[in-house]
Amino acid sequence: MATIVPFKALRPQAQFAKQVASRPYDVLNSKEAKEEAQGNPYSFLHITKPEIDLPEETDHYAPEVYAKAKENLQAFMQRNVLFLESKPCYYIYQLVMNGRSQTGLVCGSAVKDYEKDVIKKHEFTRPDKENDRINHIKTSGAQTGNVFLAYRDVTELNELVAKWKADKSPVYDFVAEDEIRHTIWVVNDDEVIKTISGIFKKQVPQTYIADGHHRAASAAKVRAALGEEATAESMYFLTTLFPASELQILDYNRLVKDLNGLSLNELIEKISADFDCKLVGKTPVKPSALHSFGMYAEGNWYELTAKEGTYSNDPIGVLDVTILSDNLLDKHLGIKDQRTDKRIDFVGGIRGLGELQKRVDSGEMKIAFSLYPVTMEQLFDIADSGNIMPPKSTWFEPKLRDGLLTHLIYHES
Numbered sequence: 372m373a374t375i376v377p378f379k380a381l382r383p384q385a386q387f388a389k390q391v392a393s394r395p396y397d398v399l400n401s402k403e404a405k406e407e408a409q410g411n412p413y414s415f416l417h418i419t420k421p422e423i424d425l426p427e428e429t430d431h432y433a434p435e436v437y438a439k440a441k442e443n444l445q446a447f448m449q450r451n452v453l454f455l456e457s458k459p460c461y462y463i464y465q466l467v468m469n470g471r472s473q474t475g476l477v478c479g480s481a482v483k484d485y486e487k488d489v490i491k492k493h494e495f496t497r498p499d500k501e502n503d504r505i506n507h508i509k510t511s512g513a514q515t516g517n518v519f520l521a522y523r524d525v526t527e528l529n530e531l532v533a534k535w536k537a538d539k540s541p542v543y544d545f546v547a548e549d550e551i552r553h554t555i556w557v558v559n560d561d562e563v564i565k566t567i568s569g570i571f572k573k574q575v576p577q578t579y580i581a582d583g584h585h586r587a588a589s590a591a592k593v594r595a596a597l598g599e600e601a602t603a604e605s606m607y608f609l610t611t612l613f614p615a616s617e618l619q620i621l622d623y624n625r626l627v628k629d630l631n632g633l634s635l636n637e638l639i640e641k642i643s644a645d646f647d648c649k650l651v652g653k654t655p656v657k658p659s660a661l662h663s664f665g666m667y668a669e670g671n672w673y674e675l676t677a678k679e680g681t682y683s684n685d686p687i688g689v690l691d692v693t694i695l696s697d698n699l700l701d702k703h704l705g706i707k708d709q710r711t712d713k714r715i716d717f718v719g720g721i722r723g724l725g726e727l728q729k730r731v732d733s734g735e736m737k738i739a740f741s742l743y744p745v746t747m748e749q750l751f752d753i754a755d756s757g758n759i760m761p762p763k764s765t766w767f768e769p770k771l772r773d774g775l776l777t778h779l780i781y782h783e784s
Contacts, residue, residue, distance in 0.1 A: 373489055373522070373575040374481040376607055377459035377564050381513065381777040382542075387413050387452050389545040392553065392772035396420055396516060397500075397585075401431060413452055415774025417443045419507075419515050432503060437510035444511050455779070461558040461567055462776055463532055464611055468551045468769040473617040474532060476567070477555075477776050479607030480520065480578065482594045485587055490520065491579045491754035496588045504589035505596070514590055514609040514778040517771045518583035521747065524614040525574045531566065543775060551769045555776070578612060579754050582767050593780070602781050609778035611771055615747045621766040622658075622720035622744045624727055625695070626736040629714060631705045635668050635738075638703060645698040646675040655724040658743040661691060665724070665741035667731055686752045691742050692761045699740075710762045719766040720744065 383391040390411055396419035399407065405423040408414035417424060421439035422431045429436065447453045462477035484490045508514055535558060543555040558564060580587055590608035594601050630638050639648055646664075651672040656665030662682070664675040682694045700706040706715050716736070718726050727739035745765050753760055 372573065373571045373578050374484055375476075375478040375568060375571045375610075375612070376481075377461045377558075377568075378479045378604070378607065378609075378778055379456040379459050380462060380477075381448070381453050381455050381779055382775060383413075383453055384451065385542060388543040388775060389547070391415050391447075391452065391774040392545075392547065393419065393774050395770055395773055398770065413447075415515070415772075418447070418511070418513075419773050432506070434506075434510075437506045440507055441511045444513060453777070456557075458559065459564075461564055463535060463556040463558060464771065464776070465536070465554040466551060466769045466771070467554075471619070473613060473619075473769075474536070475519075475611040475613040475617070475771075476528075476532065477517070477609075477611045479604075479778060480518070480610040480612075482591045482606055482608060484578075485591050485608075489577050490587065491577055491751075492584060492587075493580065493750060493754045493758070493760045494584045495759055496584050500585045501589050501592065504586055505592055508589060508593045508780065509596070512779055512781045514586075514780060515773055516583065516586040516609070517773070517776070518587045518590075518608060518610045519581045519767065519771060520578040520583075520610050520612045521581045521615055521618055521750070522575050522578045522612055523751070524616050525570055527574070528567065528570045529614060529616075531563070531570075535563070547772065553772055553775070577755075578610075579751060581613070581618065581750070581765070582770075583610075604778065605780040607778070609776070615751070618747055618767070620744045620747065620750070621768055622742050623692070623763050623766045624718045624720065624724075624742055625700070625740040625763075626716045626718060626727060626730055627700070627704055627706065627714055627738050627740075628716075628735075629704075629737050630668075631703065633703070638738075639673070641703050642675070642699055645681040645702075646677055649674045649676075655728065655741070657724060657741060658691075661743050661746075662694060663743060664691065664695060666738065667724075667727055667741075668738040670732070686749070686756045687758050687761070690745065690749060690753075690761065690764065692745070692764050695740060695742065696761060717763040719768070721766065721768045 390413035393415040404416045404420040408416040422436050465474040541554045541556045546552045594605045656672045656674050662677040666673040677694050706712045730736045731739050
C-alpha cells in the first residue's frame with residue numbers, strides 16, 4: 372500500500388505567491404528562463420534555473436550553478452519571501468485550464484515505495500538529467516520540483532477533499548500569465564491528516580508516475596547517497612497525487628522531415644496495406660477514437676484507420692504510438708529509434724493541430740501525424756505490466772508551478 376506523509380512546506384508569503392510561482396524547470400531552456408524571470412526578483416526560476424544569475428558562458432552543470440541555487444534559496448528565506456510551515460500539513464492544489472479543473476493532494480511519498488515499485492514507472496530516465504537534479508537537491512537541500520502521481524479513485528478521499536475545499540479558504544488563488552488558475556488550501560487539522568494517511572495506507576495499493584520520472588529517481592538516489600547521514604525528510608519526496616478521474620492526457624503528435632525517398636502517392640499506396648486511408652482535404656483531422664490518426668502533407672489532411680490484425684492487444688502493442696511506429700514510421704519512413712532519430716520531432720497537443728500544419732507548410736517538415744491521446748487506463752496497464760512506454764507517449768496539462776510548495780530535506784542556516 373502507498374505510504375504518504377504530511378510535511379512542512381517551504382512556501383511564499385501570500386502577497387508574493389504569483390510572482391514566486393514559476394513554470395517547471397524542465398519546460399524552459401536557460402534563455403527562456405532568463406527572459407521569463409527578467410524584472411522579477413521573486414521568480415522561483417532564480418532557484419530552479421540559477422544559471423540565469425551567472426555569466427552566460429557558465430557551464431549549466433558546474434558546481435557554482437548549484438551553489439547559486441542554494442544561495443538564492445537562502446536569500447528568499449532570509450528576506451521572508453518564503454517561510455517554513457509551523458507543522459507538517461497536507462496541501463490541496465487545484466488547477467483550472469479552459470474551464471476544466473483538476474485537484475491533487477500535495478504530500479511526501481516514500482522513497483522506499485519508489486524503490487519497491489509501489490510507485491509505478493512507465494519511462495526510462497537519462498543519467499545526465501538525473502545527475503542535474505541530484506546535484507541540485509544535494510547542494511540546495513531542497514526538492515523544488517514536484518513529481519506528478521496518479522492513482523485510481525477512492526470515493527472517500529474525493530469527498531473529503533471536496534468538503535475541505537468547500538469549507539475552507541485557500542491560502543493562494545491566482546491566475547498565471549498563461550491564464551491557468553492555481554488555488555492551494557492547507558490541510559492542518561490533525562484528525563483530517565490522520566484520515567488521509569489512513570486512506571492511502573488501506574485503500575491505495577499503488578500510485579503511478581504521470582510526470583516527473585527524473586525528479587523521482589533523483590530523490591531516491593540522493594537519499595541513498597546520504598547513507599547514514601540521511602535525514603527523516605530525505606526518506607520522502609515531493610509529490611502531488613491526482614485521482615485518475617481528474618486527469619486528462621493530451622495527444623502527443625509527430626512531425627517527420629522527409630518521406631524516406633518516397634513520393635506522397637507512393638507512401639499512401641504502401642501504408643494502405645495496414646491503414647484505411649481517406650482524403651479529407653483542408654479540415655484538420657483530430658482523431659476521435661483509438662487506432663485512428665490524422666496525416667497532413669502537401670496541403671491536405673488524411674484520416675488513417677488501422678486495420679484489424681496490424682497490432683497486438685498486449686499493453687504496448689495496442690498503443691496508437693506503437694501502431695504508428697511499427698506500421699508506418701519504422702516500416703516506410705525508416706525511423707527506427709524515435710529517441711535518437713533527428714528526422715522526427717514531437718508536438719504536445721496543447722499547441723494544437725495548427726502547429727503541425729504550420730511546420731509542414733513552411734517546408735521545415737514534410738509530413739505530420741495527429742494521434743488520439745493515451746488513456747489513463749492504458750498508462751496504468753503498462754505500468755502494472757512492468758513495461759516501458761514508447762518515447763513521447765503522454766502529455767499532461769496543466770503543469771504544476773514550482774515554488775509554491777517546496778520540500779526541504781535539510782537546511783543549514
